Amino acid sequence: MAPLPLARLAVYNRPFSYVGVDYFGPLLVKQGRSNVKRWIALFTCLTVRAVHLEMVHSLTTASCISCIRRFVCRLGSPVEFFSDNATNFHGAERILREQINNGIQATFTNSNTKWTFIPPGAPHMGGAWERLVRSVKTAMGDAYTEGKLNDEELQTFIEEAESIVNTRPLTYLPIESIESEALTPNHFLLGSSNGVKLPGIDIVQGTSQDAWNHIQRQLNRFWQRWLKEYLPVIRRQIKWFDETRNVQVGDVVLIADETKRNRWIRGRVIDSIKAQDGHVRQAIVKTSGGVLRRPVSKLAVIDVGISAASEANRPHPGENVSADTSIERSDNPEP
Template identity: 50%
Template sequence: MHETVINKIRGMYFINRLRALYKKVRWECQKCKNASTMPQPPQMATLPAARIAAFERPFTYVGIDYFGPLFVAVGRRREKRWGVIFTCLTLRAVHIEVAHSLDTSSSVMAIRNFVSRRGYPREIFSDNGTNFKASEKIICENLKDTDWAAVVSSFDEVKWRFNPPGTPHMGGAWERLVRSVKKVLFEILPSTSFTDESLRSALSEVEFILNARPLTFVSLESSDDEALTPNHLLIGSSDGYKPIGSNTLSLRQRWQLTQQFADRFWHRWVREYLPVISRRTKWFVKKRPACVGDIVVIADQDLPRNSWPKGRIVNVVRAKDGQVRSAMVATKSGILHRPIVKIAILDVGTEQSKQTLESSFTGAGVLPTKNYGRAVSNA
C-alpha cells in the first residue's frame, strides 16, 4: 500500500528524496501512530519466591485452576463435571479434585478435600474467577457465617494472591499442567464414557503419571542418579515402589535416613533443576515503563483492533525490580486493571507524564496515594 502511494505521487510530482519524506510524514502522523502502536513487554522478572522455595514441604505454595467440563453418565443422562488442579509451585507436583459445579460451595469443598490430603498451604495463587474470589472471602477473610465458621477456622494464615485480569501467562505454572492433564487423559481413555467413579479413578491415574515425570535431565549413564520427579519427595520413589528396610535399624536411625533422603533431594533440586527454570529466552531489555497520565490502547484479543478501548493510566504497579507489570486504566466503561503486555502506549501523553519518564525508567518514583482496586505484583 505504501509503495502504491509513492508511485501515485511520483506520477504527479517530482519530489527529491520522496521515499524518505514519505516515511517522515508517516512517523509524524498521529493516526498512523495510533494504528501501528503495539504493547511493549517489560523486562522479564526474576522467579517469584514461591518458585524457588527449597526445603519447604510439598504444596506450601499452590496454584489453582479449573479445567473441563468433563461429561459423566448419571443414569440415562449426561452431566458436567470439572477438574480442579492444584500444583505445587516449587516441587511442580500435581493434585486433582473433581468439582460438580462452578459455584462457591464446590470450590470451597474442593479446597477442603485438598487440604485434608496435602495439608494447609501458605499461599494460594489463581486467576480472577468469580468462584475463587468468593472462596477467598470465605477462606482467608474468615467471614463470621454460621454455615462456614467451623470449616474455615484453620485458614486464618493462608494468603490468596490473584493475578491481574487478562494475564494467563502469569499463571503458566498451572496452565501448562492443565494441558498435560488433558493430553494424558485423552491418551489413556480417548473415547470412554465416564461415570463419577471412573472419572475420579482416571484423574487419580493422571495425577500419578504427572507426578512421575522427570524434572531434570534423564541421563543414560548407569552410574548417574535417577532423574528427579515430584514423586520422589511425595512417596519416596518415582514409581511408588517402597523398598523393604532393614530390621537392624533403630527408629531414630530410620528417621535420620528419611531426613537425609529429603535433604539429598533438595540439594539435587537446587543444583540440577533450579538453573533450568532460571533461564531467560526473551524480554531481556528494559522498556520505557508506563507512567501515570499516559494515553493508552488496551489490546483485547476478543475485539477487532479498531475497537480496542482507549483510556488514561491512573495508577501503576511496580515490581521489586522497579519494572511496571500492570496498571489501572480509566476508560469510558470504568477503571480496568490490565497487564503491561496488553497495553499499548500512544504518543499523545501529557507533559506531566513526559517529565516523569526519566525517573520512571530508572525505577524511581512512588505510587499515587489513591487506590483504585486490588493490585498484585507477581515478581
Template identity: 45%
Template sequence: MAALPIQRLTPYQRPFTFVGVDYLGPVEVTIGRRAEKRWIVVFTCLVVRAIHLEVAHSLNTQSCLMAIRRFTCRRGSVAEYFSDNGTNFRAASKEIQQLYRDVQKACAEELTDARTQWHFNPPAAPHMGGVWERMVRTVKEVMSALNDGRRLTEEILQTTLCEAEDMINSRPLVFAPQESPLPALTPNTFLRGSSPNEPQEVVVPTNVAHALRDSYKRSQLLADEMWKRWIREYVPSINSRTKWFTETRPLQKGDLVYVVEGDRRKSWMRGVIEKPIMSSDGRVRQAIVRTNSGTYKRPVAKLAVLEIAEGNADPVKGAGTGLRVGDCCGSQPPGL
C-alpha cells in the same frame, strides 16, 4: 523479565505448601439416562511441580470450597494459593478468611497460626499463571490419551483422574541420561519418598537399638539429599530468560494507551493510565486504565503506549518503541 517468585524457589518445604489453582472442563458424565457436567480442579505445587486433581460438580463457591477442603485433608494445609481472577476463587478466598477468623475466635491459642493467603493475577494476564496453566494443558493431553471414546461415569472419571495424576507426577523434572546411576528426579520422589520406577525391595526388619541410634538421622539425610538434587538439577533449568530483555520506559500516570484485547486492532479501546502499580522489584507490570466504558486493571503486556507529544512524556533514549513488551512488540497501533 521478572525474577522468579520466592514461592517457586523455597526448598525443604512440604509439597503443596505453595499452590496454584485452576479449573478444567466441563466434562460430561452419564448418570442413569441423563448427562451432567463436571469440572476438574487442578492444584499445582509451585516448588516440586506435582499436581492434585479434584472433581467439582459446579462452578459455585460451595463446590470450590469442598474441592479445596478435600485437597487439604489429603495433602495438608496450604500457606499460599495463587489463581486467576475467577469469581468462584474470589468468593472462596473471602469465605476461607472468614472461616479462619471464626476459628481464631473459637480456638484462640490452639489455631492462631491457621492462615492462608490468596494471590490473584490481574485480569487478561494468563502468562502470569503459566506455571499452572501449563499443567492444565498437560492434564488435558493425558486425559485425551486415556479416552477410549465411551461415555464417562462418575466412577470412570475418578479413576481416569487418578491415573492421569500418577502419570504426570511420575514425569522427570530434568533430563536424566541413561548412564546416570541416580534415578530421575520426579514429583513423586517428593510425594512418596521414592520414584515409582524403582524396584520394590524387601525391607529387612530394623534392629531396635540401631533404629534408636541413627535411623531418624538417616531419614533426614535422605530427605536432604533429594532437596540438594532439586537445587542442583531443577532450579537452574527454570531460571532461564527467553524474552523481554530490552529496557523500556515504565508506564506513567496520564499516558495514553490502547488496551490490547483480541486480534482486531480497530476494536482496541483507548484509555488513560490512572495509576501504575509497582511490583516488589521496582518495575511497573500492572496499571489501572480509565476508558470510556469504565476502569480496568491490566498488565503492561496488554497496554500499547501512544507516542503523542502532548499526552505522553518523551521515551527514554535507547528504549525503542513506546509499545509495551509481550505480544504488542513490533506492531503499531492503528491510526499512527
C-alpha cells in the same frame, strides 16, 4: 524477564506450600440414562511441580470451597494460593477469609494463608498451572471416552492421570550411574518416582530416631539434587533483555483486550504496580467504562500528547489560529 517468584524457590518446604489452582473441563459422565458435566480442579505445587486433581460437580462457589477443603484435608494448608480471576475463586477467597476473621474453623487452618490473583487478561502469568493442564489432558489421552464413564470410574481415571504426571522427569537423566533416575515430583511425595522403595531407601534397622534421621537425609538429598539439577534450568532468561520505560501514572494507553473489531478501549493510568525487581508489570487504568487492572503486556502507551506550553498557547474558541501554533511531542503528558 522477571525474576522467579519466591513460590518457585521455596526450598526445603513441605510440598504444596505454595499452590496454583485452576479448573478445566467440562467432562461428560454417565448418570442413569443421561450425561452430566463434571470439571477437574488442578492443584500444583509451584516448587516441586507436583499435581493433585479433584473432581468438581459445578462451577459454583460452594463447590469450589468443598474442593479446597478436600485438598487441605489431604495435603495440608498452603502458605499461599495463586489463581486466575474466576468468580468462584474470588467467592471462595472472600467467604473463607470472612470465616477466619470471625474466628470460625475454616479451610485455611493457617490464618496467614494468602490468595493472590493474577491480572485479568494475563493467562501467561499463570503458565505454571496452565502448562500442567495440558500435561494432564495428554496423560488422559484417548483413553477417556466422553459420556461412557460414571463418577466412580472418572475419579479413578483422573487419579491415574495424576500419578502419571507426577512421575514425569524434572531433570535430565544423570550419567554418573545407570541405576540413577531423573528427579520427579514423586520423589518429594513418595520417596521414589513410582512410589516403590528403591535399594538404599529402605528404613534402616535400629531405633525410631535412626529411621527418622535416615528419612531426613534422603529428603535432603532430593532437595540438593533439586538445587543442582533443576534450579539452573528454570533460572534461564532467554528473551526480553532490553530495558524499556515503565508505564507511569498519567500515561494515556490503549487496552489490547480481545474486543470487537475496530473497538479500542482508551484510558489513563491512575496507578502502577511494581514488582520486586522495580519494574512495573501491572497497572490500574481508568476508562470511560470504569477502572480496570491489566498487565503492561496488554497496554499500548500513546507517546504523543499535548505539552503544557502548547496547551497554554492553544487558542480559545472563536480566536484566529496563528501560523506558528503547533502541537508538540511530549513523553510525559499531564493528566
